[in-house]
Amino acid sequence: MTSLDTDWATAAALDAADPLASLRDEFELPPPPLGADDAVYFVGNSLGPLPKRARAYINDEIDQWARLGVHGHFAGSSGWVDYHERLVDSMASLVGGLPHEVVIMNSLTVNLHLLMVSFYRPTAKRHKILIEEHAFPSDHFAVESQIRLHGHDPAASLVTIGPKPGAEVIEPEDLIAAIDATGGELAMVLLPGVQYYTGQVMPMPEVVAAARRVGATVGFDLAHAAGNIELSLHEWGADFAAWCSYKYMNASPGGVSGIWVHERHVSDRELPKLLGWWGTRLETRFEMRNEFDPPDSADSWQISNGTALPMAALRASLEVFEKAGGMGPLREKSLKLTGYLQFLLDELVGDRVESITPREPERRGCQLSLRVTADGLTGREIFDRIETAGVSCDWRHPDVIRVAPAPLFNSFTDVRRFVEILDQATSPSAAT
């Protein structure tokens, strides 16, 4: 990015040359707060904005409910009974899975539990789970409770790996070394695809290879990876993954989650699972028999009937991803957008900001996690100033501001505006 300039004209030129720029019109972006000239929505890593077409699609389902009542379940191509099947190809392509490896159901932590029922099967010798030291708390709790559920003690069975002392991110070789060192005692590895706090992309293919080499199962929490970076789940060959759809996938607050289970497991009838009627084949489900008759697909992990309204929001968002041409073009823009942000921060804000996200583009997604300082102001005060000036971003305890320029709806001008606001909020006169 050496030929870039810091002026506003460069931002405008980059927007004019951006083949995905028009996708911004697909979204309703929150307006600026009172007193701010413009809004910058940099928090799609927490809750993606509303895709405009979601209003219509959700309304369609509401109308169908009003018109058909219960018969809406079986309204042919718009019936709710197999709604998720209409979304699964598109969802699978975003995570690099095969359609029969993917299903859309429940929420993320619930799904992690259901998948651990299948893929965490400790024995007296092999009972350990490896996670990161600063795993998202929900993952940490889920793993601890799974260990206890099997009669083990997290003090003995939970292995955590963190950055080296004084470092911010985990070095890939340390991760692999921890897997190797736990060896025959390691039952399962559960890691994020992208770390929520630092924005670090985890070395997923290498982790899969290492875990499988020592005989452990391996799964990924893709909350911050799905819709953010390119994924090749099938090719990498992990056992399972789960993600939410409300972050980079813009599919409504608490929106429905996705799971992926490798093809080699989908027809394994011996794998333990928590069962429900929705895990049986649709063809026989309504015969109300008591023999579990699962399909040879990830659908057999379903328990309850699907949620049509959140899926309608997801349908809207997935269509926008398709319009973008999928993750390839989006990642290409994302690398430019976040690279431009890094460049402007270096040039204009300098040592008042420290990014704890890896600098190498391939080791990060959209997000930069920033520690900011200014004489006489705390990081939290700077964050409040940025928000007041019209930037939606987020504060993560203890001292990080996360900003995530998302290629679906953010522009280079957004990035330029954010840096201007950050520069003003941290400049020597800001505290007065």
Ligand SMILES: Cc1ncc(COP(=O)(O)O)c(C=O)c1O
């Ligand atoms: C990495 C990660 N894992 C798990 C969760 C929990 O998701 P849910 O509340 O949908 O179960 C989140 C939520 O933000 C997350 O960021």
